[in-house]
Amino acid sequence: MAAILRSSVKAEVSDFDFVRLTSNPYFGALRDTLMSDVQQTASIPVSLMKVEEPQQETSLDPNIVAIQEANLMSDFQQVMPSGNQKVVELHEFYNKQCSSIENERNEAIQDLKENNMLSVSQYQRELNRIHVHHDQQRMHLTNRVTASLELLKISMPSNREVSSSKVKGRQLSSRGIEVMTDWYEKHIDHPYPTDEEKQALANLGGLSLSQVKAWFANKRNRTNNTKPKKQKIQVEKRLISICSELSGNNRPQPRLYGDIIKQLSDIVQTSHAFLRGPTGLLSDSYNSSGDELEQFCSD
DNA sequence: TAGAATGATTGGGA
DNA sequence: TCCCAATCATTCTA
Known part of the structure; x- marks a missing residue:
């Protein structure tokens, strides 16, 4: 086969290409398969398939x-x-x-x-x-x-998992999940690994950097542990507290409403991120703001 | 087989 | 460039 190649396309195949071809690990297997086919069909002279082995004394690049x-x-x-x-x-x-x-x-x-x-x-x-x-x-x-x-x-099983995980919806390697979950639980209050930590987790778990980033983003989002979501939960708690105070038996005196309105104003001031977001309570169409509430409070 | 779980992607904000 | 929320696509599970 190599002889055919060499003689038919000699002009195009350099010695470098020829050595690369014959030194390819799959070359031997391919040659044997073709030889077997030739012997079975007998339609091609076996001599044509003889591999031209490099001369023993030919210097090697x-x-x-x-x-x-x-x-x-x-x-x-x-x-x-x-x-x-x-x-x-x-x-x-x-x-x-x-x-x-x-x-x-x-x-x-x-x-x-x-x-x-x-x-x-x-x-x-x-x-x-x-x-x-x-x-x-x-x-x-x-x-x-x-x-x-x-x-x-x-x-290699881990390699199979890593390569297959490139396909959407496939599970990451169990080792990868283990190291990231472990890190996440240890840093539950601030689950934001630095670049170095992300790289270390990727190396430890046999994952890519983007897989680590996506996993942490999904994890934070699905456990309501992103900064905006945590802030929103805090605000909801404070609002519920105020509402229960206003509606409960220990209702404050009307003169103290100003304090409550001040509290509400603070909440609006500190909740810019989610209140003014695309799905927030205060979208662009809603013109009220903490400042206005503050003004109302002072009036 | 429907719904849940999960990895990846996308578009927008800072 | 990172993070977020929403969404898509695929796999898992009851």
Whole structure:
């Protein structure tokens, strides 16, 4: 397949693209599937499907290895915070194998240096062969670990929950709910996490920052714990208190009504947020205000 | 299956 | 840019 690709679109496919294609972790599986199909249908000569393996001594662009390793490290950094044991083990395995390859490389170079029987050109050729060999080993290792990490990412329950939670209406991860609820209950009087706290909660719960923000906004709103709602509840309590005072048996003397009106004026003055809101008691069409009430009181 | 619960989005105010 | 209230969309549950 790669041979076909290479020969048919040689002008467009660079060596870089070709190596990227053949080093893709799914390339092998795709090749095997196609080979199987070819053998079953016998409509395409198998020889055409033969993969052109890179020459053993062909030098490998170190940039490709570096890019692949950087991508793998980036993947690890994304998944590691989940604390998944298998990911941790895979990461350790990868680091050990890399160290092992580099140790072998260094030993081989050291042996080469100690060999005084080689000419300069022979030495250079041999040195190149050592680097190519070990670069290929690292590339194969990186590909294998990348494929394993992909499988782990798919199988991770927390990851499934996080990705699926992007869909509307899906439950957030239980860990995420747990840490946010815990924080909310501990800060019930002021449930407004700072940016740093939001980020920490997101990291702890495996959530995005916007999910944390939305969860707290919903939580405050649905438990009547937003600032305007709390203020409104306070005002309602004071109004009920005044009403009961006015209608009760211990009704105040008319000369004390001024005090009550003053109290009502204070309530209007301090309740701007919800009284003047779009659904408030004092909408734009209602022109009365605390000041007017104050004026009425003094009259 | 209807209603509740919940995550996400939107538009407006500060 | 944050917060809020309202609303939508989806899932859960009795």
